[in-house]
Amino acid sequence: MPFRPSHSLLDCELLNLASAFCQLQLPFFFIPLVEMASTTLICDTQPWKDLKAHTEDIKKTHLRDLMNDKERCESMMVEFDGMFLDYSRQCATLETIDKLYKLAEAASLKQQINRMYSGEHINSTENRSVLHVALRAPRDAVINSDGKNVVPDVWNVLDKIKDFSEKVRNGSWVGATGKPLKDVIAIGIGGSFLGPLFVHAALQTDPEAVEFAKGRQLRFLANVDPIDVARNIAGLNPETTLVVVVSKTFTTAETMLNARTLREWISSALGPSAVAKHMVAVSTNLTLVEKFGIDPNNAFAFWDWVGGRYSVCSAVGVLPLSLQYGFSIVEKFLKGASSIDEHFRSAPFEKNIPVLLGLLSVWNVSFLGYPARAILPYSQALEKFAPHIQQVSMESNGKGVSIDGVPLPYEAGEIDFGEPGTNGQHSFYQLIHQGRVIPCDFIGIVKSQQPVYLKGEVVSNHDELMSNFFAQPDALAYGKTAEQLLKENVSQHLIPHKLLASYEHRVTVEGFVWGINSFDQWGVELGKSLATQVRKQLNASRTKSEPVEGFNFSTTTLLTRYLQRWRYDLSEILEIHGNLGKKMIIPPSSQMHTHV
Numbered sequence: 001m002p003f004r005p006s007h008s009l010l011d012c013e014l015l016n017l018a019s020a021f022c023q024l025q026l027p028f029f030f031i032p033l034v035e036m037a038s039t040t041l042i043c044d045t046q047p048w049k050d051l052k053a054h055t056e057d058i059k060k061t062h063l064r065d066l067m068n069d070k071e072r073c074e075s076m077m078v079e080f081d082g083m084f085l086d087y088s089r090q091c092a093t094l095e096t097i098d099k100l101y102k103l104a105e106a107a108s109l110k111q112q113i114n115r116m117y118s119g120e121h122i123n124s125t126e127n128r129s130v131l132h133v134a135l136r137a138p139r140d141a142v143i144n145s146d147g148k149n150v151v152p153d154v155w156n157v158l159d160k161i162k163d164f165s166e167k168v169r170n171g172s173w174v175g176a177t178g179k180p181l182k183d184v185i186a187i188g189i190g191g192s193f194l195g196p197l198f199v200h201a202a203l204q205t206d207p208e209a210v211e212f213a214k215g216r217q218l219r220f221l222a223n224v225d226p227i228d229v230a231r232n233i234a235g236l237n238p239e240t241t242l243v244v245v246v247s248k249t250f251t252t253a254e255t256m257l258n259a260r261t262l263r264e265w266i267s268s269a270l271g272p273s274a275v276a277k278h279m280v281a282v283s284t285n286l287t288l289v290e291k292f293g294i295d296p297n298n299a300f301a302f303w304d305w306v307g308g309r310y311s312v313c314s315a316v317g318v319l320p321l322s323l324q325y326g327f328s329i330v331e332k333f334l335k336g337a338s339s340i341d342e343h344f345r346s347a348p349f350e351k352n353i354p355v356l357l358g359l360l361s362v363w364n365v366s367f368l369g370y371p372a373r374a375i376l377p378y379s380q381a382l383e384k385f386a387p388h389i390q391q392v393s394m395e396s397n398g399k400g401v402s403i404d405g406v407p408l409p410y411e412a413g414e415i416d417f418g419e420p421g422t423n424g425q426h427s428f429y430q431l432i433h434q435g436r437v438i439p440c441d442f443i444g445i446v447k448s449q450q451p452v453y454l455k456g457e458v459v460s461n462h463d464e465l466m467s468n469f470f471a472q473p474d475a476l477a478y479g480k481t482a483e484q485l486l487k488e489n490v491s492q493h494l495i496p497h498k499l500l501a502s503y504e505h506r507v508t509v510e511g512f513v514w515g516i517n518s519f520d521q522w523g524v525e526l527g528k529s530l531a532t533q534v535r536k537q538l539n540a541s542r543t544k545s546e547p548v549e550g551f552n553f554s555t556t557t558l559l560t561r562y563l564q565r566w567r568y569d570l571s572e573i574l575e576i577h578g579n580l581g582k583k584m585i586i587p588p589s590s591q592m593h594t595h596v
């Protein structure tokens with residue numbers, strides 16, 4: 001069985017530990033859930049073998065020469081609904097693209113897409129359908145899961161969100177002391193956080209959305225690190241704050257501890273009954289929501305056919321964003337994503353943006369051997385796009401076995417990273433220019449949300465930004481000596497909804513071609529269960545002085561040192577809780593060190 005190394009670094013300064021850098025060997029995660037199937041892997045098909053052989057031709061070709069072929073470049077440009085994709089800077093010829101279509105055929109890509117839209121249980125390890133497209137479908141659409149049209153359920157929740165968010169925004173739903181709720185803290189992590197944060201960042205400076213958000217704040221509490229709590233509640237008054245607990249399962253340890261912490265913040269300031277007015281939930285698990293103490297009437301449902309990382313268009317994103325910007329703004333977002341859903345389902349492959357993006361990714365990863373992809377939006381409003389796509393892509397396609405449980409003899413999945421241009425240029429672009437070949441997604445926007453044109457300047461500020469957007473791809477493509485590749489994607493206006501849906505579907509295309517299940521995440525689940533074992537140990541050692549047991553030497557050493565460096569007994573724990581409860585404010589940073 002292969003092994004993958006990983007690093008863990010305890011922050012030596014904060015914890016006052018001696019150097020604790022350690023290298024862990026984690027077993028590559030294999031899921032023995034499904035019987036080994038006799039199905040053919042995609043690498044055994046003729047189109048895969050043809051592409052493998054074809055890489056030799058491509059290696060002899062310089063991108064500079066490919067870029068001189070006008071006809072080739074022209075056929076590598078696709079436009080749809082305000083998006084323009086130029087993939088002419090890919091290390092690919094028209095023959096490559098043709099061979100990729102054949103690969104798609106061998107992977108039954110069209111049929112797989114149809115199976116997804118028709119609600120088949122394509123997430124076979126969890127026995128679920130995958131229907132995030134239903135979250136943004138028009139009211140009259142019919143999309144079935146297990147023989148039931150789910151669209152009316154989707155719209156029931158959307159209507160409920162519209163109604164609730166309007167009440168909060170117009171002051172007919174007020175806090176326990178009668179004050180309007182103008183600030184929202186959304187608690188959630190992973191898919192219950194990254195998508196909503198991305199959209200919030202994209203809307204924050206949108207001229208129309210800004211008007212609707214006047215006087216309101218939306219914050220996100222994700223990390224279980226108490227520093228994140230302190231930062232979230234800093235300057236907020238529980239009397240005017242609404243907390244939205246977002247968790248598909250309502251069991252995620254980080255989210256639930258943060259939810260209990262903010263419940264304490266509210267009830268210690270306003271009394272336990274205030275929770276009913278100040279806390280609402282988004283979840284598929286309404287039983288646990290009620291158990292937590294949130295009235296199920298104040299809960300907004302979604303369904304197990306929505307994967308966490310694909311959930312931004314469910315109540316997960318729609319509720320907090322509607323509270324901040326109003327439902328009408330969010331509805332436009334849903335419509336934009338829906339337009340790409342329809343395009344993905346029906347457009348022929350040669351004009352299908354997510355399909356092209358997905359096939360090119362497969363080409364780069366599995367044939368050219370480029371494991372990473374840089375996502376480079378030339379728009380500050382898209383600053384959280386790369387972190388969101390990191391989860392969508394890496395949690396989906398970070399798999400080493402096929403959907404039938406067969407270990408993959410080829411690389412699948414991509415390492416995604418990125419920063420808005422031009423910040424990235426002053427950070428990691430050097431490596432892309434001269435160090436390693438990294439396929440790049442350059443994303444440019446035609447019209448700025450916030451244009452500035454200073455008198456006397458040669459160009460407007462947005463043109464200055466876009467000068468870099470146009471220059472960098474060519475610098476990479478032509479270089480001075482080295483060969484690089486990239487693709488460009490220009491949008492007319494800022495269209496986060498269409499980008500989001502395009503990238504979601506791109507990941508799906510990759511997964512279908514690689515023959516993996518893009519919709520489960522068993523590796524992450526392993527980490528969660530190991531954390532449970534550590535949590536039990538910390539409790540036993542803190543409260544009953546039990547020695548650290550049951551871990552390997554390295555973890556035992558680190559845990560023991562951690563426990564020795566900051567000891568507290570139960571009375572101290574109560575005191576800390578007391579502080580949270582009464583003053584609630586986490587000690588200001590000057591006092592924080594007293595606990596270390």
Ligand SMILES: O=P(O)(O)OC[C@H]1O[C@](O)(CO)[C@@H](O)[C@@H]1O
Pocket residue numbers: 189190191192246247248249250251252255308309395521524
């Ligand atoms: O919404 P939940 O159930 O709290 O889960 C949060 C996240 O945890 C994961 O299960 C693992 O990171 C993600 O898939 C999910 O988005």
